[in-house]
Amino acid sequence: MHAALLESRPLFGIGTVARLTGLKPDTLRIWERRYGLGASHKSATGRRQYTQSDLEHLQLVSALVGSGVRIGEIASAERKTLQTLLREHGGPESPACKSKPVVVFVGPGLCDWLDNHQGCLTNVDAKLMRLPLGEVDLDALAELGNVGMLVAECNSLGNTQMQQVDALTSTLGAGRVLVTYQYGSERWLKEFEQRKIATTVFPPDPAFVAFELSRSVTEKATGLGNSNLGELTSSRPRQFSEEQLSAARTLKSALDCECPRHITDLVRALASFEEYSAGCSVENWQDAAVHSCIYAYTGQARWLMERALQAVLDQHRGDGLAAEDAEQLDNAA
DSSP states (O other): OBOOOEEEESOBOHHHHHHHHTOOHHHHHHHHHHHOOSOSEEOTTOOEEBOHHHHHHHHHHHHHHHTTOOHHHHTTOOHHHHHHHHHHHHSSOOGGGSOOOEEEEEOHHHHHHHHTOGGGGTTSEEEEEOSOGGGBOGGGGGGGOSOSEEEEEEEEOSHHHHHHHHHHHHHHTOSOEEEEEEEOOHHHHHHHHHTTOEEEESSOOHHHHHHHHHHHHHHHHHOTTOOOHHHHSOOOOOSSOHHHHHHHHTOOOTTOOOHHHHHHHHHHHHHHHHHHHHTOOOSSHHHHHHHHHHHHHHHHHHHHHHHHHHHHHHHHHHHOOOHHHHHHHHHHO
16 A cells, blocks of 8 residues: 555646736745745746645735735734634635635546646646555545545446445545546446446546536535536626616617617526526536536626626716716616
8 A cells, every 4th residue: 555645736837826816926936935935836847836725825815915914924824814814804705715625536547637638627626646546545645634526547347446436435525426447347337326426438528527526516505416507607797787787778878879778688688598597407417518508608698798788888978978867877876
């Protein structure tokens, strides 16, 4: 048995971390030099590579500094302390500062495959073990606590592999399990299915893996086989209330055009379909992948049309609205 060497994925460059934290790259370099708040991983060429944990920690620090806290006062603080301070200074932490679910990947071939498909890991904090399933030291994984999901590689499916998966699932407290395999009989596929263990041939379809990872996050809330697509896909918030849309639709345009009315009708239609598609239930990953795209694209289209409506309203304000129109808009807002 070998001790587990966990590798974190995805890895972020300093430019990406600067964008996601709102900090300048020079600031990140200074903080690393003065306070040790740097990347915990470096490439073979010496480039800084930040893990998901590094990013989340820096997001908390950045949010606190933005609220007026001195960097020197919190540079050595642990995550829980930073979260408490952030709530005290600015209310609940933003979604960007919340931890992503941990997913453990086990198997050399699986981890090598994942190196070329890191797009699957957008919404998770992945931990990779490049060891065969039977060589993992379970005691070395106890510190991870409960994880959101386990993805394990098996060359074949049988009783030994099932026992190994069961032991690792119990140690990790994994809420969901996916096993990739190269050889498996119909009998053992049914055995794994009865244990609520998802299976797929190796190499897996990237879209299937991405869907399973997303589904693992929402499964407890939505129930197996009845996931709400609105919870699987992040949506953009509405920019206009119904009152504001009603007011915008009836504007007496200074340009004598019908843009406000037509755009508000489009926004309402897209919002209605977005709500409908969010409630679609899915029974397999292929349907879910298609419907998730529909939901995401509809939300993006609605958001873009709201931007168009805002541009029209700004133009009207610049040209001068009728007094009653301006008052109606202000009241709706």
